[in-house]
Structures are given as C-alpha cells and as structure tokens.
Amino acid sequence: GQQLNQSPQSMFIQEGEDVSMNCTSSSIFNTWLWYKQDPGEGPVLLIALYKAGELTSNGRLTAQFGITRKDSFLNISASIPSDVGIYFCAGQRAREEYGNKLVFGAGTILRVKS
Amino acid sequence: KAGVTQTPRYLIKTRGQQVTLSCSPISGHRSVSWYQQTPGQGLQFLFEYFSETQRNKGNFPGRFSGRQFSNSRSEMNVSTLELGDSALYLCASSLWQGGTEAFFGQGTRLTVV
Numbered sequence: 001g002q003q004l005n006q007s008p009q010s011m012f013i014q015e016g017e018d019v020s021m022n023c024t025s026s027s028i029f030n031t032w033l034w035y036k037q038d039p040g041e042g043p044v045l046l047i048a049l050y051k052a053g054e055l056t057s058n059g060r061l062t063a064q065f066g067i068t069r070k071d072s073f074l075n076i077s078a079s080i081p082s083d084v085g086i087y088f089c090a091g092q093r094a095r096e097e098y099g100n101k102l103v104f105g106a107g108t109i110l111r112v113k114s
Numbered sequence: 115k116a117g118v119t120q121t122p123r124y125l126i127k128t129r130g131q132q133v134t135l136s137c138s139p140i141s142g143h144r145s146v147s148w149y150q151q152t153p154g155q156g157l158q159f160l161f162e163y164f165s166e167t168q169r170n171k172g173n174f175p176g177r178f179s180g181r182q183f184s185n186s187r188s189e190m191n192v193s194t195l196e197l198g199d200s201a202l203y204l205c206a207s208s209l210w211q212g213g214t215e216a217f218f219g220q221g222t223r224l225t226v227v
C-alpha cells in the first residue's frame with residue numbers, strides 16, 4: 001500500500017486561483033519528485049528536489065523539500081484549465097540498495113469548479 | 115530525443131494466459147523500472163533493472179518477472195494471469211542507478227477477462 005500521505009485527496013480549482021498540496025512520510029527520503037498524470041497517459045515529471053530545504057520552481061509551479069526530509073509541498077499559482085489532472089508526489093530513499101525505486105502518494109485530483 | 119516507448123498500448127487477455135510487455139527507455143538511460151497502477155492500490159513498484167540485472171524487487175508474486183537486454187530495452191512478463199492483474203503497467207527510465215529522475219512511458223493498459 002501507499003507509504004506517502006498526500007493531501008488533499010481532491011480539490012476544485014477556479015481559473016486564477018493558487019493551489020497547494022503536500023506529502024508527508026514517516027520515513028526519510030533523499031529525493032522528492034512531483035508528477036502530473038492526465039487520463040490514459042503516464043505520469044509526467046514536473047519538479048525534482050534533491051536537498052532538504054530546497055525550493056524549486058518550474059514556471060507557475062513551486063515545490064519544496066522539507067527540512068526533516070519527510071515532507072514536500074507543491075504550489076501552483078494562477079491556475080489555468082489545463083492544470084486539471086492528477087498530481088502525485090514520489091520519494092526515493094537514501095540507501096543505495098533502493099536504487100531508483102519510487103514510493104508514491106495516492107494522488108491529488110484537480111478538477112475545475114463549475 | 116525520443117521519450118520512453120511502451121508497447122503495446124492496450125492488451126486484452128484471458129485468465130490463465132501469460133503476457134509480455136515491452137519498454138524502450140530514453141536513449142542513454144540504463145535503468146528501467148516497472149510499476150503497476152490500479153485504482154485501489156495506486157502506483158506500486160514491481161522491479162528495477164540496471165545493466166541487465168534486476169537490482170530491486172517489489173512485493174509482487176513470482177508470476178511477475180522481467181528482463182533487460184544489452185541495449186537497455188526491458189520486458190516484463192506476467193504468467194497465469196488473474197483478473198486482479200488488470201492495470202496500467204508503467205515503465206520508467208532513469209539515466210543511472212540510484213537517486214536520479216525517472217521518466218515514464220504512456221503505459222500499457224492490460225485487461226484480464
């Protein structure tokens with residue numbers, strides 16, 4: 001089962017609003033990744049974080065690697081309709097034996113407010 | 115630069131059959147990981163291959179297996195299919211083993227009837 005707690009589970013956005021989501025874990029990770037998945041497609045990498053405390057932006061997206069290495073958040077500013085989709089956080093553990101294995105959150109579903 | 119290519123995109127199989135899925139990673143990438151995505155369990159790690167060797171394995175039964183070729187292309191096989199194996203199978207490509215970004219293919223949608 002999932003080992004990352006991702007919240008919120010779903011949210012509605014109105015164009016122009018800022019959106020925030022986060023992931024927490026009981027384990028330490030040395031890399032945090034954020035992905036977006038559209039229906040019928042594979043996850044697309046949005047942002048990768050490698051250092052505790054790191055704050056990284058990709059256009060309207062900003063993500064941070066928590067100081068404790070057990071959490072991360074993603075912010076989307078001034079949302080647009082194409083932001084709709086499912087966002088996943090993923091963590092990689094610190095030890096070499098884990099390789100590139102990713103542990104995923106359950107996802108945050110972004111929907112448009114009608 | 116071409117992305118991760120998975121074939122086929124869609125597959126329908128009968129219970130008890132076996133299936134082989136294929137993944138071609140990004141050129142130059144040597145690590146290939148496989149994931150199963152279902153509505154109930156989300157994204158679950160199956161295994162990772164690097165330099166033709168399985169480096170990591172998730173908690174899946176032995177019916178799930180894989181291999182990697184010298185050109186880094188990978189295949190995964192599921193034998194004696196069960197209804198619960200219906201899922202989106204995703205392949206992720208990484209440059210190196212350990213702590214590098216993973217890029218996903220579009221997936222293969224397997225339906226077991």
